[in-house]
Amino acid sequence: xxxxxxxxxxxxxxxxxxxxxxxxxxxxxxxxxxxxxxxxxxxxxxxxxxxxxxxxxxxxxxxxxxxxxxxxxxxxxxxxxxxxxxxxxxxxxxxxxxxxxxxxxxxxxx
Amino acid sequence: xxxxxxxxxxxxxxxxxxxxxxxxxxxxxxxxxxxxxxxxxxxxxxxxxxxxxxxxxxxxxxxxxxxxxxxxxxxxxxxxxxxxxxxxxxxxxxxxxxxxxxxxxxxxxxxxxx
Numbered sequence: 001x002x003x004x005x006x007x008x009x010x011x012x013x014x015x016x017x018x019x020x021x022x023x024x025x026x027x028x029x030x031x032x033x034x035x036x037x038x039x040x041x042x043x044x045x046x047x048x049x050x051x052x053x054x055x056x057x058x059x060x061x062x063x064x065x066x067x068x069x070x071x072x073x074x075x076x077x078x079x080x081x082x083x084x085x086x087x088x089x090x091x092x093x094x095x096x097x098x099x100x101x102x103x104x105x106x107x108x109x110x
Numbered sequence: 111x112x113x114x115x116x117x118x119x120x121x122x123x124x125x126x127x128x129x130x131x132x133x134x135x136x137x138x139x140x141x142x143x144x145x146x147x148x149x150x151x152x153x154x155x156x157x158x159x160x161x162x163x164x165x166x167x168x169x170x171x172x173x174x175x176x177x178x179x180x181x182x183x184x185x186x187x188x189x190x191x192x193x194x195x196x197x198x199x200x201x202x203x204x205x206x207x208x209x210x211x212x213x214x215x216x217x218x219x220x221x222x223x224x
Contacts, residue, residue: 033211033212037153041217042201042217042218043153043215044215048211097166098211100152100153100154102151
């Protein structure tokens with residue numbers, strides 16, 4: 001089975017940079033995804049890392065270290081609309097099914 | 111931009127009743143999923159469907175649950191005899207061929223069992 005750990009809540013101010021960490025334990029690791037979910041909304045795919053390193057998409061970047069079973073989501077130039085829950089999800093080889101973490105609630109203050 | 115749609119947005123039912131939640135995945139997608147999210151908790155996988163059959167299911171997806179793709183566009187989740195603990199948000203998702211990691215989620219159906 002898999003287990004994922006991420007902080008339950010992170011707070012930051014507008015314009016700042018915030019990093020949301022995710023550590024995982026799984027067999028046959030294949031990739032790590034990140035999803036954003038606003039209150040009452042559907043999860044929205046943000047990024048996917050299968051290889052070590054940093055993937056950048058606009059203000060959001062995602063990092064993976066397979067040897068450390070660790071990844072993070074980096075959000076830059078924070079905006080109020082970034083207040084949401086952020087879920088990391090791991091995918092094991094042979095399955096297309098991501099297993100979601102419990103989510104990190106990001107609160108952005110003015 | 112194509113999107114996954116779900117109906118109804120909110121369903122209230124009495125314990126023991128059957129409910130059918132409906133989803134229209136993105137039209138050229140081949141993989142379909144149901145997830146649920148109990149209020150304040152994480153997203154939990156229920157079942158995946160490919161090539162007109164279930165490809166994976168979780169322990170949550172017991173005999174009370176079934177899925178169907180009755181035509182070329184709809185994908186349904188049926189709960190035969192609802193329990194109080196089935197109250198949750200149910201999300202449908204779909205994924206295209208060659209996109210082994212990017213699932214597109216619908217807006218969800220909030221199921222309330224009383």
